[in-house]
Each structure stands twice: as structure tokens, then as C-alpha cells.
Amino acid sequence: xxxxxxxxxxxxxxxxxxxxxxxxxxxxxxxxxxxxxxxxxxxxxxxxxxxxxxxxxxxxxxxxxxxxxxxxxxxxxxxxxxxxxxxxxxxxxx
Numbered sequence: 001x002x003x004x005x006x007x008x009x010x011x012x013x014x015x016x017x018x019x020x021x022x023x024x025x026x027x028x029x030x031x032x033x034x035x036x037x038x039x040x041x042x043x044x045x046x047x048x049x050x051x052x053x054x055x056x057x058x059x060x061x062x063x064x065x066x067x068x069x070x071x072x073x074x075x076x077x078x079x080x081x082x083x084x085x086x087x088x089x090x091x092x093x094x
Contacts, residue, residue, distance in 0.1 A: 036077050046084035053078045 001009070003025070011021040032050055035042050042050040057073040081089075 044082070046082050048082040048085055049080045051078050051080065052076070 007018055007021045007025060010016075010025065011018045014021065016024075032042060036050060036052050039052055041052070052075050055074045055076055058071050060069050060071045061067070062069055
């Protein structure tokens with residue numbers, strides 16, 4: 001499902017217009033981005049948790065030359081699925 005399909009589905013499920021659904025999705029993405037940028041987590045019980053994970057600095061290799069190179073420490077956005085979401089995906093109940 002892409003963003004357009006998500007907007008269409010949200011509009012039909014909520015009985016709102018596609019423009020309203022697009023604004024709601026854009027606002028949700030903006031809120032999640034801003035929260036993760038601050039380093040906080042977003043926990044949606046039963047669905048999952050959006051979080052920031054820290055990646056340590058490490059040594060990598062250039063695949064063409066084999067030369068060692070340093071990869072800086074970084075942060076990565078991550079999503080950890082909740083129990084109810086995992087159960088739904090696997091066909092079970094939670």
C-alpha cells in the first residue's frame with residue numbers, strides 16, 4: 001500500500017474527505033518525526049513502538065577496493081511491533 005492508497009482507505013473508513021485524510025496522515029508523520037528527532041519514543045499499546053536506536057561507530061570496508069574506512073556513530077528510526085499486531089499478522093488472536 002502506498003500513501004495515496006492509505007489516504008483513500010482512511011477517508012473511506014472515517015467518512016472524511018481525501019483532503020482531510022491527507023492532512024491527518026501528514027500531521028501524524030510530522031508528529032512522529034518531531035518526537036523521534038527529540039529522542040523520545042512513541043508507544044501505541046497493541047500496535048507498537050516507534051523509537052530511536054543508536055548505532056555505534058565501526059570500521060567498514062569499501063567493497064571495490066577492500067580498503068578500511070570509518071563509519072561514524074549514528075541514530076536510526078525503528079519500529080517494534082506490539083503483541084496484538086504480531087498476532088494479527090500471524091493469523092492469531094491477542
